Amino acid sequence: MTQHQPNPSALRSLGSRGLPVPAYLSAHYWWAYVHPNAVQVFERQWLVNLILWGNYPRLSTAALGALGSPIRGSVLQIACAYGDITPRMVGQLDADASLDVVDILPVQLSNLAAKLEPDDRVHLHCMNSAALKFDSASFDQVVLFFLLHEQPADVRLDTVREAARVLRPGGRLLIVDYSNPVWFHPLRYLWKPVLKVLEPFARDLLDHGIDPWVPAALPLALKTQRRFFGGLYQMLSFERSS
Numbered sequence: 001m002t003q004h005q006p007n008p009s010a011l012r013s014l015g016s017r018g019l020p021v022p023a024y025l026s027a028h029y030w031w032a033y034v035h036p037n038a039v040q041v042f043e044r045q046w047l048v049n050l051i052l053w054g055n056y057p058r059l060s061t062a063a064l065g066a067l068g069s070p071i072r073g074s075v076l077q078i079a080c081a082y083g084d085i086t087p088r089m090v091g092q093l094d095a096d097a098s099l100d101v102v103d104i105l106p107v108q109l110s111n112l113a114a115k116l117e118p119d120d121r122v123h124l125h126c127m128n129s130a131a132l133k134f135d136s137a138s139f140d141q142v143v144l145f146f147l148l149h150e151q152p153a154d155v156r157l158d159t160v161r162e163a164a165r166v167l168r169p170g171g172r173l174l175i176v177d178y179s180n181p182v183w184f185h186p187l188r189y190l191w192k193p194v195l196k197v198l199e200p201f202a203r204d205l206l207d208h209g210i211d212p213w214v215p216a217a218l219p220l221a222l223k224t225q226r227r228f229f230g231g232l233y234q235m236l237s238f239e240r241s242s
């Protein structure tokens, strides 16, 4: 397992060495995550909020509330996110809680490290969400904040399977992502063509929500489901059943 303290200079020493960049990221998201200038452009609170139609505070606050206050035990955040959700998560950690964050791009891990104070409870890892290097049943809570809509269906399924695997029985999987909005939602018709160009895999979630991506065979029981902004977004909380 690659493990790094959240020290910006230590993370920068990773340089461009990392895992192979998945084809879907370099083909469709080079502009948002892979390009060396992406971080400078997108790491702006107002911009991530704008991309979510002003819903970033509600969605991030709902996710942080669901994780607990304070957050206890071991938490895994799968994939970095622009904005302040991870620093706020760290601020909510109990004294003996821990947060591990994985991302496949060293540049994103460096960016996250620069947003965090050095903290022994927090560890960043260069890892593929579809093939996590953690032991099974090793986390109390796992968070997927707006990752699944960016992944093709096969990778998305592997990511959810891996999230379930590393969760201990009784642990919580929290997913926040796009969903199928109500039929009269104007963005249902206006936003889809935009996403088709910019985020081609998001369409699946707008049409069907996340439920089809959590196969019944997985040991995950849906506990709560909250919808936001006319159903364009949702937060699902699953408990690992066995």
Ligand SMILES: C[S@@+](CC[C@H](N)C(=O)[O-])C[C@H]1O[C@@H](n2cnc3c(N)ncnc32)[C@H](O)[C@@H]1O
Binding pocket: 022, 025, 033, 048, 078, 079, 080, 081, 082, 083, 102, 103, 104, 105, 108, 127, 128, 129, 130, 145, 146, 147, 150, 151, 155
């Ligand atoms: C969480 S998602 C999008 C979050 C949302 N747009 C935001 O920033 O708030 C973006 C991150 O997912 C990462 N990512 C995409 N595919 C991945 C994979 N297979 N494994 C690990 N990280 C991945 C990208 O490198 C990027 O940092």
